[in-house]
Amino acid sequence: MPELRKDPVSDRWVIIATDRARRPSDFIRETVPAEPSGRFCPFCPGNESKTPPEVLAYRSGSQPNQPGWSLRVVPNKFPVLGIEGDLDREGEGMFDKMQGIGAHEVVIEAPEHILSMAALSERSIEQVLCAFRDRTNDLKNDRRLKYVLIFKNHGEGAGATLEHSHSQLIALPVVPKRVQEELEVAGRYYDFKERCLFCDLLRQELKAGTRIVTETDQFIVVEPYAPRFPFETWILPRRHGSHFENADGPQLSNLAWTLKSTLRKLEKVLERPPYNIVIHTAPLQEAASAYYHWHIEIIPKLTRVAGFEWGTGFYINPTPPEESAQFLRDAGLG
C-alpha cells in the first residue's frame, strides 16, 4: 500500500509509492563521466584570463588572476543577475517587476581538473566551505541583497555545463518564496512548541535511527521522512544556528569530512549520479533566530519531474527513505 507522508519542514505531502519500490540499479539515468573529456577548461591554472577577474582567491604569494591559487571565486561569465544599478521596482498594469540586481559567482573548488567534489581532498572541501562563508559575509554588506543561495550542480543531468569541480552563489534582491515558506513553517512550529523544528527533528531521527546514514560529533546525515526524490539526503548540524555563514572553524572542518563521506557513499551506491547540493540558510539581513536551523540538501537526479509534480508540488517517490538509508549505511566509506 502506498503511503502519504508530510515533510514537516516544507509542509508538503509526498507519495511513497512502495508498490513501485526501486532499488538503486532500477533507475534510468545518466552517469557522470569518471574521466575528463579533454576539452579546453577555463577553470584550470594558466587559463585565469578566460574568466572575469577573481573576487576572492586562496593563494600563497602569487599575483591575483595568475596561477598559484588553491581556490578561486570569480563572477559568472554569463550572470543571471547583474550587480550594477537600482532595483526600480515598478508596476506594468497589474504585473510587478524590478531590475535583475544581484550577484552570480562561481567557486572554482581546486586547481586540479577533478570532476567530482567527492574526489577532492578534505582540505580542499574545507576551503570551499570557507569560501562560501567568506563570500556570503562580503555580499551581506550590500543591503540590497536579501538572500544568498549557495549550490552545486554536478553533472550535465543536474544542470552543470563545465566539468571542473565548481559551485555557485546567487545573491538575490528578494527572499525567495520557497525559503519564506520554510521560515514560516519553522516559525509556526516554534510559536507552538517553543522549540526549534530542526532540533526536534534531529532528536527524533537519532532516536528512530532507521533513516540515519552517518553521525559525527557535529552533524547527522539523514534520509528525510518525506523525501521528494529517491536518495534525497540532508546534512543537519547538531548545534543550533540559523545562518550557515556563522559556522565556526571546527564545524566547517567536520562538515568537509561529512560531505566528502556522504558524496562518496552516493557515488558508490548510485554509480556516479548527477546531483544538486543546496545550502538552506536564513535570509542575509536577518538576525540570528531561535527557530531556523541551517542545513544542506543533496538531491541525486534519478527520476524525471513530470506533469503531476508540476501541477501539484506533490512528489511521487518510489524509494522509502528507510531503504535508501540502509543502502548508504551498507556502502561503508566512513
Next chain:
Amino acid sequence: MPELRKDPVSDRWVIIATDRARRPSDFIRETVPAEPSGRFCPFCPGNESKTPPEVLAYRSGSQPNQPGWSLRVVPNKFPVLGIEGDLDREGEGMFDKMQGIGAHEVVIEAPEHILSMAALSERSIEQVLCAFRDRTNDLKNDRRLKYVLIFKNHGEGAGATLEHSHSQLIALPVVPKRVQEELEVAGRYYDFKERCLFCDLLRQELKAGTRIVTETDQFIVVEPYAPRFPFETWILPRRHGSHFENADGPQLSNLAWTLKSTLRKLEKVLERPPYNIVIHTAPLQEAASAYYHWHIEIIPKLTRVAGFEWGTGFYINPTPPEESAQFLRDAGLG
C-alpha cells in the same frame, strides 16, 4: 539587463535572463520521435486484456474490454495511489502520515497508435476532454477525494513511458499545497479588488496583445508574463468558471480546436519537444467560486531544473514571453 518579474497567480518571482536570450534552436533537448518504435503496445485495440478493466469507454455497440472503442479510460496498472481502504491519518512521533488512498487512471485517447495529441482529430481531442469531465464528475462522488489532477506527459523527456497518446488523472485525498497557494493568492486578490484575478489577467493580456498567441471566441492562448520555462503556454477560458468539469459542450468543442492548434504550433516551432499539460481547476468538493478560474498550462521541456530552482522555487528563464509569443504567432496553423 535581466529582469525580475512576479507571476500574479503563484506570487513567485522569475528571472527573465535576457542576456542569455535563446531562440528556439538554441535549446539542448530531446525530440519526441515522429515514427512508432514498433514495440508491443498495450493501448492498441485487440490488447484490451493487457490493461486493467476499463472504467469508461466511448464505443458504439461493442462489448466492454473488447475492440470497437474510440476512447478508453483504465486504472493505471502501476497506480501511485490505491482506491481501497481508509485514510488512517496518524502521527509517527512528530511526523504525519496516511494511507495512499486515491485513484490513478489512464485515458487512452484514440484507438489509432498515434504518438502525439497534436496529430489526433479534433473529434478525438474533444472526446478526451469529455472523458476528463466525465471521470472527474464520477470521482467527485467519492467524498474521500479532494482534488483531481488531470495531466499529460508527452515524450520520455517529460516522463511518458508509453508512446500511444494518453493522459492521466490522479485523484488525491488532500488538496495539494501548490493548488492551495494558487487558491489563496486568487482569494486575496478577490478580497482586495472584488474581481477575479484571471478575468483581470485576461483583459490585460488582450489589451497588451504582445503575449497573445491565439484568440477564439471562447479561449485565449497566452505566454504568461512571468513564465518559469521558455515557451510555457496557458489556455484561459474567456468565460469565468472555477471548475473544469463544469465546462459545457460548446466550450469543450472550441477547446479541442484551440488545444490542437496550440500543440501544433509548439511542435512546429520547437521541433516536437517533450511537454507536460496540466489542468488547473478548483478542488473537487468545493462549490463554484467567484475568485478561481480554471485554465490549462502547457510546459515544453527545454531546460533543466537545477540547484538554484530546487533551493529557491525561483526560476531562471532565458526567453522573454513576448518573444516566444511572436514565434508561436508566426508559426501560423490557426
